[in-house]
Amino acid sequence: MAGGKVNNSPKILVFSTEKISDPAIDMAGLLKLHYPPTVYTIPVPCSSAIKPRWIMHALEQGFDGVFIAADGTDCPYGESCTTKTGEIVRETMEQLKEKGMDPARLKMAAICSVCSEPFVKHVKSFAEYLGKEKEVNAVE
Template identity: 35%
Template sequence: MNTGNSEPKIVAFCCHYCAYAAADLAGSGRLQYPPNIRIIRSPCTGRLEINFFMKAFEAGADGVLVAGCEEGSCHFKDGNYLAKGRVNTTRQLLQEAGLEPERLRMVNVSAAGSQTFVEYVRDMVETITKLGPARHQKTTAKEQQGAIR
């Protein structure tokens, strides 16, 4: 991920069954949202591990958005509840490591919630812009080779 740019870079892990469909619908409906997010489709937010979030930050992300199904409507029953616990644990870890926990956020969106998705993205971009670039972004040359672009 290019850290030389002052525009915040946000990785969004989107559940295939809801948020990813909502993002798709936002595109079809020509809804505009900031281009700062890089969407990664996940089969379920329950698939996301703490180290996925940590690796995203390590690779230079300024923020990570986790977008799963609305509570009670996970396609796999309780994947979004698992993700909720992992997101909260990671926020604690980020704080311990010296980053603001607000850089990681979980939201719940239905597959039809394109407008909601757009609002969540705008809000996340606004939060991360206010926080500024993550303080850990000084990467070594070796680490940059393995970074996300």
């Protein structure tokens, strides 16, 4: 993996949603709930709109992990969102396995518009997991 600096926090790309999870991430900042600054966000209208190729692109270009902050059942575009986002995750994980990459580098959780604390908890534990993996890989 690029860099090789063990004490570097892993880079995580978050796909947030404009109406639901992005406001929660904004509020995490407002509440000064800290998380690693190597977490970057790209907002999309709905988590069912994320193309697997974008996730693959991020992971192949050097992001250590991708986190989908999904709309869950709060999606303003309808009930099918949860299933559809799940399907995107499933398909991408297949692709990761085929390429011999760790499918756990992709993570998804439903983040409601006030779920700031759960968001921070999720990205922190995800960063911790990715950090350990990074360390193992660096040693190998």
